[in-house]
Amino acid sequence: MCDVCGCGTGPKATRLAVELHSSLLAGNDETASHLRAHFEAAGLSTVNLMGSPGAGKTALLEATARALGGTRRLAAVSGDLATENDAQRLRRAGIPSLAITTGTGCHLDAAMVHDALHAPALAVALEGAAFFFVENVGNLVCPALFDLGQAANVVVLSVTEGVDKPEKYPVMFRHADLVVLSKADLLPHLPEVSVAAVEASLAKVAPRTRVLPLSARTGEGVGEFVAWLDALHARTEAKSAGVPARFVSHTHPG
Amino acid sequence: MHEVSLVESLLDQLDGLRDRTAGRPTATAVCLVRVRVGAGSGVEPTLFRTAYEACRGAREYTAAKLELVLEPERWVCPLCQSSVGAEGPLDCADCDAARVLRAGAGIFLDRVEMEVPDV
Ligand SMILES: Nc1nc2c(ncn2[C@@H]2O[C@H](COP(=O)(O)OP(=O)(O)OP(=O)(O)O)[C@@H](O)[C@H]2O)c(=O)[nH]1
Ligand SMILES: [Mg+2]
Ligand SMILES: [Zn+2]
Ligand SMILES: [Zn+2]
Ligand SMILES: [Zn+2]
Numbered sequence: 001m002c003d004v005c006g007c008g009t010g011p012k013a014t015r016l017a018v019e020l021h022s023s024l025l026a027g028n029d030e031t032a033s034h035l036r037a038h039f040e041a042a043g044l045s046t047v048n049l050m051g052s053p054g055a056g057k058t059a060l061l062e063a064t065a066r067a068l069g070g071t072r073r074l075a076a077v078s079g080d081l082a083t084e085n086d087a088q089r090l091r092r093a094g095i096p097s098l099a100i101t102t103g104t105g106c107h108l109d110a111a112m113v114h115d116a117l118h119a120p121a122l123a124v125a126l127e128g129a130a131f132f133f134v135e136n137v138g139n140l141v142c143p144a145l146f147d148l149g150q151a152a153n154v155v156v157l158s159v160t161e162g163v164d165k166p167e168k169y170p171v172m173f174r175h176a177d178l179v180v181l182s183k184a185d186l187l188p189h190l191p192e193v194s195v196a197a198v199e200a201s202l203a204k205v206a207p208r209t210r211v212l213p214l215s216a217r218t219g220e221g222v223g224e225f226v227a228w229l230d231a232l233h234a235r236t237e238a239k240s241a242g243v244p245a246r247f248v249s250h251t252h253p254g
Numbered sequence: 255m256h257e258v259s260l261v262e263s264l265l266d267q268l269d270g271l272r273d274r275t276a277g278r279p280t281a282t283a284v285c286l287v288r289v290r291v292g293a294g295s296g297v298e299p300t301l302f303r304t305a306y307e308a309c310r311g312a313r314e315y316t317a318a319k320l321e322l323v324l325e326p327e328r329w330v331c332p333l334c335q336s337s338v339g340a341e342g343p344l345d346c347a348d349c350d351a352a353r354v355l356r357a358g359a360g361i362f363l364d365r366v367e368m369e370v371p372d373v
Contacts (some may be wrong), residue, residue: 012372013283013371013372014369014370014372015369015370016368016369016370017367018271018365019364020363020364020366021362021364022362022363023360023361023362024263024264024267024289025360026263027263027266028263106256141256142256142296144296145256145296146256170294171296174294174355205344206344207344207352208345208352
């Protein structure tokens, strides 16, 4: 019937209703599953590193590379709105890295990570690597929504951001497998901030998640972070037992 | 703004629906889109609507009204399935198990209505 005046004349049309209940993240989740299969077959432990701009994500990776001193093979991608600075810093620290420049995009999605994996330089670095770090775009909101096929999420929260951040950004902190409380060397200057206060805020949204105080500057907590990574990697290896630990390269039609 | 990516994904799903119905309904024939937004999804409904209004013109879905349905969070104990409140202690006291989010964590395209001209 005529929609303009309701007169009942005009071209006849049938109303068609379709019930779908399909997730708007289904496309991303499908690519993420493909990535996860890549990672598991390769025995590669992939860590999605999230946190506010300037929380100390790149510094954490630099300190980790220093502590490891070449004993584990690492690779990384870093998501950045505009520059390649972080990838350059990571390469200087000895971690083969590729920048993913997102333009106005405020998070990484699975397709961006997948494209990066198929870049020849990174594909070579991933052969035989134990850890693949994905440094997400600095943002406490949306990176948590987009699965990247990772084995674990690490949220970096610096001591200067305020102790109530877990309650203010519950979706992000609920997704965390570990919260690194960074810049712990600054704690003496911040009487109102304590590890216990951050733990109390986190307990309201994710009571089982551990807070690890760490300073990339003094090295405090870096050893414990490495131990956490090694435990994660032991689980990855148990999963891919029997499969030769090498990155499975493959091509896609089209 | 991730709301834009989610709207693009919504419009892609609408395109796919058109293809599945053998090209019969046109983009302009889609008159209603119902999206369910979970309170724990990380998606801000007003920002989602703003992004939708900004993006749908370029994709020719000018006639498609957006209906947003808000879904509250529902937490349950994974062992005994009993409801655990969003406030207060987060774990099931009986089973000592961490609660899981059973509903309200996602964003879904629930329903599409189209006006298809009779031929
Ligand atoms: N005092 C102190 N400063 C730190 C520490 N870690 C990082 N910083 C400083 O914090 C600033 C930001 O560090 P980055 O590592 O670039 O932080 P980021 O999270 O990678 O930043 P984006 O990628 O730009 O979001 C730099 O000036 C670092 O020197 C730390 O442990 N202690
Ligand atoms: Mg950085
Ligand atoms: Zn692939
Ligand atoms: Zn985003
Ligand atoms: Zn229970």
